[in-house]
Amino acid sequence: MNADNQMKRIIIIGATSGIGRKMAEQYAAKGNIVGITGRRKELLDEIEKNFPGKIKTACFDVTASENIVKLSALIREIGGLDILVYSSGIGEPSKELDWQLDKATVDTNVNGFIEIANWSFNYLIKQGHGSMAVISSIAANRGNSWAPAYSASKAFQSNYFEALAIKAKRIKKDIGITCIEPGFVDTKMAKGNKRFWLVSLEKAAQQMITAIDRKKRKVYVSKRWWLVAKLMRWTPFWIYKKLG
Ligand SMILES: NC(=O)c1ccc[n+]([C@@H]2O[C@H](COP(=O)([O-])OP(=O)(O)OC[C@H]3O[C@@H](n4cnc5c(N)ncnc54)[C@H](OP(=O)(O)O)[C@@H]3O)[C@@H](O)[C@H]2O)c1
Numbered sequence: 001m002n003a004d005n006q007m008k009r010i011i012i013i014g015a016t017s018g019i020g021r022k023m024a025e026q027y028a029a030k031g032n033i034v035g036i037t038g039r040r041k042e043l044l045d046e047i048e049k050n051f052p053g054k055i056k057t058a059c060f061d062v063t064a065s066e067n068i069v070k071l072s073a074l075i076r077e078i079g080g081l082d083i084l085v086y087s088s089g090i091g092e093p094s095k096e097l098d099w100q101l102d103k104a105t106v107d108t109n110v111n112g113f114i115e116i117a118n119w120s121f122n123y124l125i126k127q128g129h130g131s132m133a134v135i136s137s138i139a140a141n142r143g144n145s146w147a148p149a150y151s152a153s154k155a156f157q158s159n160y161f162e163a164l165a166i167k168a169k170r171i172k173k174d175i176g177i178t179c180i181e182p183g184f185v186d187t188k189m190a191k192g193n194k195r196f197w198l199v200s201l202e203k204a205a206q207q208m209i210t211a212i213d214r215k216k217r218k219v220y221v222s223k224r225w226w227l228v229a230k231l232m233r234w235t236p237f238w239i240y241k242k243l244g
Helices: 018-029 041-050 067-078 099-127 148-170 201-213 225-234
Strands: 009-013 033-038 055-059 083-086 131-135 176-182 218-221
Touching (some): 018 201, 033 041, 033 067, 041 055, 067 099, 083 201, 099 148, 131 148, 148 176, 201 218
Parallel strands (some): 009 083, 033 055, 083 131, 131 176, 176 218
């Protein structure tokens, strides 16, 4: 059970692997009820089996027309919604500026994201309490020539969440809106041989859960990535173009 001794009902969009899966496992191990989603049904079934009664599943593509219907059904199945985390994401390098890859990235990281974030924000506002979080990326801070659609899609997520945080404050609703910008976390998505300050999945999930509990508006994982974010933003283009 949580420190405040309250069982929470949590949905994680994109929890068949990586960060989403680890967060779901940690939330469930603490006694919460967790609804998880993804396209790979066999993985959803495997995770549900490991946490009987604590984890429920819904198999859907965030870009599909039935996404909100399936999400609503999962919320009913777990008995409500206290926290929603959007972790679904595509992050492949697009060296040749491949259109199919750019399109898939925007479909998932922008279109699927905004449909679910918009719906969830309105759900939580109407209910009057709760939190939502997105796993954006440090890549949100600047254009990246190796993955242009990815860095642009993450800037979209971070900006949208900043706007939602202001909106919630303006209408005086105590809704937690947490934007998480990780550096490198040890999943298959963190590719390349230039990885540094790599954070273990266990530690990354713990830090993200703590930030959401504290209703932090913006958090870097690990914390030292704050410095990279600032350097990325402050570096003039004539220097940045040699790196980005
Ligand atoms: N790992 C890092 O270093 C890092 C750094 C910064 C940010 N991030 C962000 O963290 C998030 C999670 O990434 P990860 O590293 O944990 O990678 P991952 O293991 O590949 O997880 C991605 C998750 O997204 C789901 N997903 C992808 N496309 C989907 C779609 N169209 N519909 C529904 N679900 C979809 C996948 O499930 P299915 O395939 O089963 O659908 C999977 O559960 C991503 O948004 C990523 O951009 C990661």
